[in-house]
Amino acid sequence: MNGTAEVVVAGAGPTGLALACGLAAAGTRVRVLDRAAGPATTSRANILHARGAEVLARLDALADLRERAVAPVGIRMHVKGRHLTTMTFAPDERETVQALFVSQAVVEQRLRARLGALGVEVEWGHGVEHLGQDADGVTVRTAGGGAVRASWLAGCDGAHSRVRELAGIDFPGTPVVERFLLADVHADDIADREHSAGWYHRDGILMAMPMPDASGNLWRLMANVPDDGRTLTADEIVRALAGMLPVRAGITGARVRDAVWTSVFRIHRRLAADYRAGRVLLAGDAAHIHSPFGGQGMNTGIGDAENLAWKLALVVRGDAGGELLDTYTAERRPAAAEVLRRTTTSTRALVAEGAVARLLRDHVVVRILNLPAAQRQATRTASQLGLTYRRGPLGGRGRSPRPGDRVRDRAVLLAGGVPGSLTGALGPDWVLLSGDAGAPERFHDVLRDALPGAVATATDSAHDGDEVLLVRPDGHLLWRGTDPARLARRLATAGIRPGPPRPSSTPPGTDRATARPPRS
Template sequence: MEPDVLVIGAGPVGLTLACALLQHGVSVRVLDKAPGPATTSRANFVHARGSEVLDRLDALSGLPEQSVRAMTITTYAGDRPMTRIRFGDPGLNTAAAPMVISQARVEARLRDRLAELGVRPEWGSALVGVDRDADGVTAALGDGRTVRARWLAGCDGTGSTVRKLAGIGFPGVRVSERFLLVDAHLDTTLDRSGTSGWVHPEGMLGAMPMPGGEWRLLAYDPAFSGDKPTEEQIVERMRRILPERTGLAGIRLLDASWASLFSVHRRLADTYRQGRILLAGDAAHAHAPFGGQGMLTGIGDAENLAWKLALVIRGVAGDRLLDTYEAERRPLATQVLRGSTAATRVNIAAGPVGRFLRDRVMMPVFNLAVLQRWATYTTSQLWVGYRRGPLGGRGRRPRPGDRVPDVACERTDGTRTRLHAELRGRWAALGGDDLYEAARGRLGERVVHLRPVDPLPAMLVRPDAHLACTGDPNRWLDGALA
């Protein structure tokens, strides 16, 4: 049977998109060229916004218990603490506070959720060609098979085959900032309740506690300037520089389960859509890893795209609605790219002026509680809103496009619940019967009727927990669904 959407890439973005589409009643197939799921990953941080998305997919359970809540980052110059930053709970009724957990574990939970929804990734299925027509796309695979679908979603990373076959440009730079990554057990007395980092003339080094007693070691190291080294060479290099940069005589790298070298990309796709082909995650934007924003931004892309594509597929909305996907998500990718670039330059400052500004000016300032609260809120992405986008609006707060908090509500039978738990592929009408009937008449059965426990204006909430509109929804729906 021909699926509505063919998702290329079974990473966190592709899995999120597939799960969300299935929640909306859209048929999906997921293909990935890899022979099987990854067991290691570079990303290892899930901020509050990511937890909210996973919770709305019913894919969060188990992850908080598997994670490490190492939210304190202490930066040293040798053995002298320079700054201690606390990333806490944003305090906005989020599904989970920030989690240190590998992307591989997040993907495993998403695969489980995908299986619960009746779909499994098809491994070893490499995309080699795409033919498009007015009604859909035909994907050619490396083994000679073809797959027909109405829409194609490229969630296949920075080297995206989908993006290349669609002819979408990916301007930017691959810079000389090269980092070593090693997951290993250490002989050390470092405190596992937080992350430690060291500034050093030859480059920064960080150690983050991971589940299972391991540490994730990250080091800026332009020394490997030739061919890509082997994992053994990377481990040996890390073993040597670890005591040098930390200044801890007794620290030793015992054994490593994984090692990698990566160079930073800074790129942004020319467009997120080419007809019936759409891009999400690293296929659309690539940036430095500082701040843990990559997987978070991609997961947000997928949730935003899913409800819009579902409305188009169901014939409720015209495909012009898909243009709002890029309009809402591209400004965030641009902002994340700029922020991660600035953070990278601060962390790897090599000249005396740059090191002085970082070590003597910026680091001490980050000991201030107000800046630590700002850092927690900024990295959480709970501030992300779309009021300036084509579906946004002006007026009293909350404004169309704003994130709606996970407020306490009641179902029509009086049962207590929470807003975000009721979304999960549905819209929410918070208010009286007129609002609910108007929304249901336009959007179909995927609208839940709720009443807020505390007084709120009557509002229609999108499936991604952003405000569609307050009051009578017909005017907003006229514009959005045209």
């Protein structure tokens, strides 16, 4: 499997697949290598929050996930068999995307299908074993002895990333919880399937989540247990969890029949010291790991992928300097640090080790979580739709949305007056958004030279004033204003370099790069 590529992506999980889709859609020659013999079939992560769904929509990979998924409605918490509170999902109705309760395996299927439509197939059984980099690129050697030469390497190969290790990037962290047991099982009479359920007990917590499945009786059971150093078999994990149902939950009539998947894991929080070492970049679990509670892992990794994809595509094309890639770490590492902080805090509150911590949890925290305002805020935070980069190197000041802020999806008119949405117009394209269809004309020369063939135009009748908004491919605002010269300066300070002038006088939004594969 020798050869070349502009970018090699190591790892075919959600992060690596999303990155490869974004790169391929922008016309980048990409190869995806994975150590596994084939795709994973187990669920692992089981929720795609709203931000993740929006990214997949921009990648044209959402497909039928809305139909395949169910809407998460919340979790009922109990102590000593008594219902304490129902923590309900309270989605923002102003948004066009909401969380989807769907298996990670299904998400990966949809991403692989989109990647295949873009002409790229995953190369299974080819994990990265060695790498060497120089000023011009990276040479990757795989376990099978093959070698690939590329301009850039993206390590999306998980918490035990070989790429991160070979690149010499530190991965400091600390343990949060000693040991958790997990099993996806077919079971009867655990609870109703309208909600997830959790039971607090002085021995630990037990959680049961209904999983989408044709049988209608697939559950995910999770519980923390002391670490006695023993290695547990799948049968022992299932027996241990089944035995906790009467003890921790007071459920005596449940029947656990068989296991689909089991796991034993420790919860750590770790954050890479940097997301880049020369021509090697990290994304997803290779860059950060944290508690699975809150379902933030898959979504955070997909967010990394989208942020990196448009920047790396510009650098590969020669339309931006390498300094643009420095904004990737500057924007995404603080976002991951915040996720680590939140998930660690919520996990420690949930597990509540010690009598005082349990008292506060059961009589103070649950009362707060029962408030509608708290549930709306928790849902919004988990959605990651409020994520902003305004304090980063591509951020700025001014009225909302500020540079670095996410621009909310909306109905727009595209070139030629075609109805569409902002999300549908983005990725891999940028969008110049205005309230007047004629406004983009005065920005034509600047955008033609700096971002040739990559800017669509959109008109929003509700947009007031003469300002135009230049929205990045990942849905965040780069610049707003009325002066083309100031836009040119902003692009230059971001590291986006104007190329040689093109003879075409076609307005932005109608001059597409012919090499870029179309959206399906």
